[in-house]
Amino acid sequence: MKTKYIYLYLFVALSFFNCESFLEEDPRSLVSPETFFASENDARQAIQGMYAILKNNSIYGQVGLDHFYDNGADIIEPNRAANFVEPIGNYSMNEALADVSVQKMSVSDTWKDLYRVILNVNVLIDRVTGNEAIGNESVRTEIIAEARFMRGLCYWHITNLWGDAPYYTEVLTLEEISALGRTAEATIIEGTLQDLQFAQDNLPSVYPDAERGRASKWAAAIIMAKIYMKQQDWQQGLAKSEEIINQSPHSLLPNYNDVFDPSNEYNAEIIWSLDFARDITGQFDPAFPGRAFAGNSNWRPSMFNPRLRDEPLNTDERGALRDALTARGEAFNGTGLQVASQDFAEKFPLNDLRREINIVNNYLGFDLVFPYMAKFWNLSLEMSPRFNHSDNRMVFRLADVYLMAAECENELNGPTSKALNFMHAVRSRAYATQAEWDITGVSQQGFREAMYDERKWELAGEAHRRYDLIRWGILLDVVQNLEYRFWKPNENIRPFHVKLPIPLQELELNPALLESDPTNNGYR
Structure with a gap:
């Protein structure tokens, strides 16, 4: 037809x-x-x-x-x-x-x-x-x-x-x-x-090392699960999420920060990440000499990297901050056009271990004007120059799927042990003690509201938020x-x-x- x-x-x-x-x-x-x-x-x-x-x-x-x-x-x-x-x-x-x-x-x-x-x-x-x-x-x-x-x-x-x-x-x-x-x-x-x-x-379920930027069968599965959830087809959303959790080669990393390590961009938690390269000869934008087209190098880290002219809070210390960065082979040479919102920075739990790379308002001892999301930073002058980054673009990762499975199970059956286990698998690495991460005892509505925040803290800046807010109404x-x-x-x-x-x-x-x-x- x-x-x-x-x-x-x-x-x-x-x-x-x-x-x-x-x-x-x-x-x-x-x-x-x-x-x-x-x-x-x-x-x-x-x-x-x-x-x-x-x-x-x-x-x-x-x-x-x-x-x-x-x-x-x-x-x-x-x-x-x-x-x-x-x-x-x-x-x-x-x-x-x-x-x-x-x-x-x-x-x-x-x-x-x-x-x-x-x-x-x-x-x-x-x-x-x-x-x-x-x-x-x-x-x-x-x-x-x-x-x-x-x-x-x-x-x-x-x-x-x-x-x-x-x-x-x-x-x-x-x-x-x-x-x-x-x-x-x-x-x-x-x-x-x-x-x-x-x-x-x-x-394929996995690709050879040289082809890991390609989408596997699990990238297709996660989009299907998201579609089912938007349709409020919780049973199919749960089934598809569990396929990924139980059958894919992916696993949660013990440490949240390690997920975003630029030296380990194909870690076990990443389901799909687009591979970028830098310094592609002959592929630079003629309107901006020295700036590569995004089809070859990744511009996105520059959007999250700070601009030195915006920082630090005490402008008299700007030279000292520059010197401290230079000594580390780094630079505040981004645009600063993607920073943590005022509301997000104020509400992010202080005892949440994920905060340290989602809200950065002090760097190398210098207080900053804005709260930056360092999980997407790459300040290295040698490895990641401005507008010419080789950093991958993460699209989907397994923690998202665990939270999806938890949400589906809660909508179907309430906060069962199954729903809690999926949720706790993500939360347990975000807090120092069980008393902080365990939400056992919440009602179905309480679990639902906890999910509104949990996806915000866990997946901040990973291009899921408005989609979630819209599907939740x-x-x-x-x-x-x-x-x-x-x-x-x-x-x-x-x-x-x-x-x-x-x-x-x-x-x-x-x-x-x-x-x-x-x-x-x-x-x-």
Whole structure:
């Protein structure tokens, strides 16, 4: 059955076609496997091209998805009134602002790049299916499974950000592509679950060391569990979470801080982490000499690293702080645009051992102006220079799954020993004594409310918070009861802000996008 999709920025070069003339032809005439994929290596390189898009600034490379999943909630805010994070964080977004791009980051850029991956996936599947030049059937199935994982991942993000959206899973002509409207979110999610289950069934459980940046079957499983939980299908959410806990090779680390050690980026707790490199010759942004494109190096640590000109609290000590950093081969050379929010810093329990790398307000003996999240720092001048970081981008880890399993069990049966065991597995490493981490005796509602905070402390800044607050139905209440440094999101937020507007240029190019919802998610 033909499904629907829209991609109105087809002039953007496709990652593995690398050919502008493609846009002048009928895609159906270009899908011959013999023409484009003559070997397994060709198909593998196409998959690598899709990973490169995922690492763009608009998605995982800087704060593309972070804009929606973290900013405007109760964990992160900038250390100054920065324009490019303001519209979402301050709930002043509109259709026109959705098109404004700064450093390849905007609502429009995210929209385009997510659909760019989807378009490439559809063509790749078409060309790999039945193509005997590409290995045996097992090889082709694994390639298709990895592609379907990416399609499922992208459609999951699309439904989170826009709800009803264009949807298609096959190769369409340009005429068809340019005239499609929005498909119901429930329909997209149904297809997304099918893609992700196929991926889980056919992807490896682990990869060789040189390929560990690829998504395994467990990355597919965790997205499925999250979808079930959003649907309040607690039984399937629990079953999928337990599959990961009991069958995957992943395990919780004894020490929380070790999870974020940049020298051990593929530790046992990490389910999926995108691999970045630095100093890729010939891949630097011409607009910023010496600054690498995010598809190769990771910009995100620079967003969490402090700026020296903002610190320390006693400005007379700035030179001394610089000297102390230099002596360690470090620098405060970031932007400071992702720091702990005022509310988060004030409420983080003082006896929680996780606090020391989530709230840093003193470094090397110098009191700091802002509370920084050192779990995402990398101050090393040699290993992680500004805007040229090799640090991985963590996407999913096992502690998240334990908390998901605990929540599902509580919703099904209350705070049973099973629910408590899942919760305590995470909390026990966060406190010095059992008296501090044991929550035995709470009611079902008490457990639910404890989970609201536990996921905040454990997963701070890991791009889960707004998703959680929205699925719990408490985003509006939480934001309205907070105080912020520079903005007034507590005054600006409205119920429709659980979704983003489709960018104005997309609407102008394809009015069909407004047929099912003339309000554009409430923004007009």
